[in-house]
Amino acid sequence: MSVNSFGAKASLDVNGTSYEIFRLDAVPGQEKLPYSLKVLLENLLRTEDGANITREDIEFLGSWDPNAEPDHEIQFTPARVIMQDFTGVPCVVDLATMREAVADLGGDPSRINPLSPAELVIDHSVIAEVFGIQGAFEQNTDIEYERNRERYQFLRWGQTAFDDFKVVPPGTGIVHQVNIEHLARVIFPRTVDGVLQAYPDTCVGTDSHTTMVNGLGVVGWGVGGIEAEAAMLGQPVSMLVPRVVGFKLSGELQEGTTATDLVLTITEMLRQHKVVGKFVEFYGDGVSAVPVANRATIGNMSPEYGSTIAVFPIDDKTIDYMRLTGRDEQQLALVEAYAKEQGLWHDPSREPVYSEYLELDLATVVPSIAGPKRPQDRILLDHSKNAFREALEVFAPDANGFEKVDWDKTVADTFPASDPTGSNPTDTDDSQQPVHFGDDGEHDREKAGVPVKLAAGEEFNLDHGAVTVASITSCTNTSNPSVMIGAGLVAKKAVEKGLNRKPWVKTSLAPGSQVVTDYYDKSGLTQYLDAIGFNLVGYGCVTCIGNTGPLIPEVSRAVNEHDLAVTAVLSGNRNFEGRISPDVKMNYLASPMLVIVYALAGTMDIDLFKEPIGQDKDGNDVYMKDIWPSEAEIQEVIDSSISADMYTTRYADVFKGDERWAALPTPEGDIFEWDEESTYVRKPPYFEGMTREPTPVGDISGARVLLKLGDSVTTDHISPAGSIKADSPAGKYLTEHGVERKDFNSYGSRRGNHEVMIRGTFANIRLRNQIAPGTEGGFTRDFTQADAPVTTVYDAAMNYIEQGVPLVVLAGKEYGSGSSRDWAAKGTALLGVKFVIAESYERIHRSNLIGMGVLPLQFPEGQSADSLGLTGEETFSVEGVTELNEGRTPKTMKVTATSPEGKETAFDATVRIDTPGERAYYLNGGIMQYVLRSLVDA
Structure with a gap:
């Protein structure tokens, strides 16, 4: 019930339609706030109830001190929830289980229903099994449906059983691209208690790259699946009012640079600046020079630099993009009128007050890639060969002939930064020749490596650095017409010169929406992409999430038999070790245009500015600059090939699906009938033995270390992901349940089965x-x-659980960085881990641990497991947990580690339960139990 203590309720007329709004100017001081905090302020004004959201909360935000450290909790109520299928399936599984649990506790199961609009896009299940041929898309989709039939039937049941829950079927697009092209409202019109309201579109999503929608001016970020479930059930997201980093943009990108180069530069800058847990907001004259597609690319990478959001304000470019993507004129008028009325329209002459400041002149951005294992490790493209050779010393220290390049002795500055493609007309013929570094430094690729013969008869030598995967994939770049059209033009010019991908490269094209295929077809570029092996393999995340599929068999065999450090190049946002393919050690992020260039070159051991990427039909060397399109060429194709009707046509029946989706049998009923034989969807044990009142929490004693980990352990390392090996605990489980090896599918596709997922937790290769x-x-x-023999994490954990021994994980800095993977927390909890002690956490995983009843503790500042002399063989106790029962959170808890010899090491660990809401979740055993009890007692 709205309190409206500021008298903010008012009306806004847009083309004769009246909307109820809550005026920001009713709050003193709001005019100086950053854009993102104004959105939060409106959220508090509209949801003020005098209990969870109070007048004091609103006053605090209105008088926000940009220099203060975050210490004030607010309750943020997102307008909607968005999910993808890997993380969405367990959400729906949990909702179905909660319906039964409510009934068991004497409540009404129909109360378990999304109270906020929830939309799920199935985009994570397609795997690039078939590539490089016509019909690859159809074959991969058929395989996808066959493998995931149980999951898809379950989701169809959810779409009919739950109100305000919609599913975008497979083969439509990537969740974040579908979000910006169709689902995002920017300003949300919704009837509440019979009154038509208008308010800023905000969202939380079960994927960390939900931040892509920040490019449209929508404040939203990734949360764990368990938090998303709570939001769907009307629970606000508990958060601290953050520090806000103002990122001023000026100038314009230079010829030859791309949105990918820009985002990799920004990622490096913000990661170095340390923005974990902060809001980043772009402002300044340069904002108008950044189209929404580029803004979305920048917003998408927010998890890679660690910020909660990276938002652009609403302006003319926002309206232009919404019109291009087929939004109706009334919605466009509402967005503009509301933003201007509420002071949310970008004014480049106004400089809001921020906590911290950064600035970038867009003209200084140069071609870049990132790798070989972290997205923030940017490499200048003209230094990529040297950087590869340095990295090779780590990944293949015994590699011969790969000495580092001495850049002081080269002509590295041949091409000025203002002309990054090397197409300066003053270049001489000499500058086009490969640069040689002497007999000791030059690696002869023609003679080195391992001989390989393909089934089709092609023979070649495969060496370290060979590009074995080249994939145009991921929402980050496939949503951006400029780089996608650019890639098509690179393909066209390459084909015209007689170039083709190297035979050892697995190529794939996985656009983020069907509109990309439409404009490729209309522009005539599809035929050229097909000609060099970049055939459509599916509409989904594919390579970026590890759905790469197997490498070319003979290539895979050579890589594994000879321990070759081969590479993958993809237009994605993640390149962590082991993520892309188990065969590939080194992964590089690049623009779609460079993905094609590297597929043609076939190796990372190349200076693309000075060495040829291949030979034309007459045997003449072809250089990257010979096939690189100009900005004018790209824009000309965009103008002639992309129109609003493409979007309106494709999204007219976006929830309907194809004939495969329509033919799926749909279960019925409010309560799901679990199939005990299913290996995809099983009823989880979270609510077994649950009582209406929570049991008080107690101190912990006798805990053993399950894992002792180093720095930068990501949720990819923790959460089950990728393929399932036959000899792994998960593989053995599936085999025991009659599943053939060819039908194992991926961990992600089996997220609805806790038995598989618990066995894959902490199992990353x-x-x-x-x-x-x-x-x-x-x-x-x-x-x-x-x-204490060595065994699998799963088998050891089960033995500990059987003997009643609690477990602890010791970790270093940035524990849990990466995607918002709920199973990284769920699996941890189900393995019997009661607490984690890390040097530092990334936001989402820490929150998710609490959401599953796992206590996050932090080593004292400047200390670590190693500095304290902890080996992992100790037993641990934690004192002070019981204080949480008294309604307060202690700043520290005493941890005592006792070695096998009886030596005690004690220290005061910082308690990372940061808000009262998180304390309530922990006391209830998790966020789902808290929501369930709230609904039963309501």
Whole structure:
């Protein structure tokens, strides 16, 4: 019930339609606030109830001190929730389970229903099994449906069983691209209690790249699936009012640079600036020079630099993009009128007050890639060869002939930064020749490597640095017509010169929406992409999430038999170790245009500015600059090939799906009938034995270390992802349940089955557990047995649970960085981990641990497990947990580690339960239990 203590309620007339709004100017001081905090302020004004949201909260935000450290909690109520299928399926599984649990506790199961609009896009399930041929899309889609039939039937049931829940079927597009092209309202019109309201569109999503919608002026970010479920059920998101970093843009991008180069530059800057947990907001004259597609690319990468959001304000470019993508004129008029009325329209002459400031002249951006294992590790393209060789010393230290390039002795400055493609007319013929670095430094690629012969008869040598995967994929770049059209033009020029992908490269094209295919077809570029192997493989995330599919068999065999450090190049946002393919050690992020260039060159061991990428029909060397399109060429194709009717046509029946979707049998009823034989969807154990009142929490004693981990352990390392190996605990489980190896599918596709997911938690092939030295993957030592033998994490955890031994994870800095993976927390909890002690956390995973009843603790400042002399063989106790029962959160808790010899090491660990709301979740055993009890008692 709205309190409206500021008298903010008013009306706004737009073309004869009256909307109820809550005026920001009713709050003193709001005019100086950054754009993003104004959106939060409106949210508080509209949802003020005198209890969870009070007048004091509103006054605090209106008088926000930009220099203060975050310490004031507010309750943010998102306008909607958006999900993808990997993270969305467990959300719907949990909702279905909650319906049964409510009934068991004497409540009404129909109360379990989304109270905020919830939309799910199925985009994470397609795998690039088939590539490089006509019909690859149809074959991959058929395989996708066959593998995921149980999940898809379950989601169809959810679409009919739950109100205000919509599903975008497979083969439509990537969730974040569908969000900006169709689902995002920017200003949300909604009838509430019979009154038509208008308010800023805000959202939370079950994918960290939900921030892509920030490019449209929508404040939204990724949360764990468990938080999203709570938001769907009307629970606000508890958050601290953040610090806001103002990022001033000036100038314009220079010829030859792309949105990808810009976002990699910004990612590097913001990661260095340390923006974890902060809002980033772009402002200044340069904002108008950044089209929405580029803004969305920048917003998308927010998780890579760690900020909660990276938002652009609403302006003319926003309206232009919404018109292009087929939004109706009344919605456009509402967005403009509301934004201007509420002071949310961008005014480049106004400089809001920010907590911190950064600035970038767009003209200084130069061609870049990032890798080989982190998105923030930007490499100047003209230094990429040297950077690769330096990295090779780590990934393949015994590689011969790959000495580092001495850049002081080269003509590295041949091409000025203002002409990054090397097309300066003053270039001489000499500058086009490969640069040689002497006999010791030059690696002869023609003679080196391992001989490989393909089934089709092609023969070649495969060496370190070979590009074995080249994929145009991921919402980050496939939503951007400039780089996608640019890639098509690169393909066209390459074909015209007689170039083709190297035979060892697995190529794929996975656009973010069907509109991309439409404008490729209309522009005539599809035929050229097909000609060099970039055939459509599906509409989904594919390579960027590890759905790469198998490499070319003979290539895979050579890589594994000879331990080659081969590479992948993709237009994605994630390149962590082991993510793209188990065969590929080194992964590089690049623009779609460069993805094609590297597929043609076939190696990372190349200076693209000075060495040829291939030979034309007459045997003449072809350089990158020979096939690189100009901005004018790209714009000409965009203008002639992309129109609003493409979007309106494609999205007219976006929830309907194709004939495959329509033919799926749809279960019925309010309560889902679980299939005990299903290996995809099973009823989880979260609510077993749950009582109406929570049991008080207690101190912890006798805990054993399950894993001792280093720095930068990501949710990719923790959460089950990628393919399922036959000899893994998950593989053995599936085999025991009659699933053939070819039908294992990926971990992500089986997120609705906790039995598979718990077995895959902490099982990443690149995970290094320091208490099991010499191993790589999901291994640990089992201290329940004599001599503590090395075994799988899952098997050890089950032994600990059987003996009633609580578990702890020790970790370094940035624990849990990466995507918002709910199973990174769910799996941790189900393995019996009661607390984690890390040097620092990234926001989403820390929050998710609490949401699953796991206590996050932090080593004292400047200390770590190693500095305290902890080996992981100790038993641990935690004192002070019981204080939480008294309605307060202690700043520290005493941790005591006792070595096998009886030596005690005690320290005061910082408690990372940051808000009263998080304390309530922890006391209830998790966020789902808290919501369930709230609904039963309501």
